Amino acid sequence: MSKRVTFPHSRRPSMSRASGVVVAAGLGASMVFGAGAAFASSDTADTAASASVATADSVAKQATAQSKAAAKAKTDKADKAEAAKKAAAKKKAAAKKKAASWETPVNHYELSATYGTGGDRWASKHSGQDFAVPIGTKVEAAHTGRVVKVGPNGGGDGPAYGNAVVIKHANGKYSQYAHLSKIEVKVGDRVNTGDEIAKSGNTGNSSGPHLHFEIRTSPNYGSALDPVAYLKTVHVKV
Known part of the structure; x- marks a missing residue:
């Protein structure tokens, strides 16, 4: 008859103890992995924070640059507007000064x-100053005024003048331009000093291409003054 072998109760493996070991091991592993995850999470947060700071700094710099560019553009625009305003005022002043001045009726004469x-050549003494210039030379108004006479018959002063123009000025004087090849104004036109009024020629009683120029006290023949002497009184050297 065989004997039954029994083991002491104290040496039998305990399932609960084994389970506890496994659980403890699991908890330990979990704690280790958890710590690693925590470290990883911390590094990511630092990187993200650094990137955020860098982005914010870049945006701030860009905003500053744009602000400076906008301010400069505004300043440049204001400077250009001021320069244009000054140039316009200067041009207006120059035009006003020229309009108030006198000049010779032709250049390079x-x-x-x-x-x-x-x-x-004359029925009486010569009534004006002749400026020898080629046919087609630009003839300018010697002073601001209004055209009162034009025409091929000296504007009414006779055929000896050929094509002629007479301008009345505010000071009561008149300027006359004769022997013209072309007239470019009409009676009633307002002209300023230096405006082109005609082209020089050789029409009427003329011995060669030139401009006959007079200063008168009336619009008609017979009231002429010495034009060179008069121009000197208004600061024009002939």
């Missing part, structure tokens, strides 16, 4: 027959 000259 030679003086020929002078006022008061006598001879066979």
Whole structure:
């Protein structure tokens, strides 16, 4: 008859103890992995924070640059507007000064027959100053005024003048331009000093291309003054 072998109760493996070991091991592993995760989470947060700071700094710099550019553009625009305003005022002042001034009726000329000259070419003494210039030379208004006479018959002063223009000025004087090849104004036109009114020519009683210029006390023939002497009184050197 075989004997039954029994083990002491104290040496039998305890399932609860084994389970506790496993659980403890699991908890330990969990704690270790959890710590690693925590460290990883901390590093990510620091990186994100650094990136956020860098982005904010970049945005701030860009905003500052844009603000400076906008301010400069505004200043440049204001400076340009001020410069344009000053240029316009200067131009207006120059135009006003010129309008108030006198000048010779042509540029790049030679003086020929002078006022008061006598001879066979005139019924009486020469009534103006001749400026020798090529046909087609621009003839300008010697002073601001209004056109009162134009025409091929000296504007009514006779055929000897050929094509002519007479301008009335505010000071009561008149300027006359004769022997023209072309007239570019009409009676009633308002002209300023330096405005083109005609082209020089050789029409009427003329011995060669030139402009006959007079200063008068009326619009008509017979009231002429010495034009060179008069121009000197208004600060024009002939």
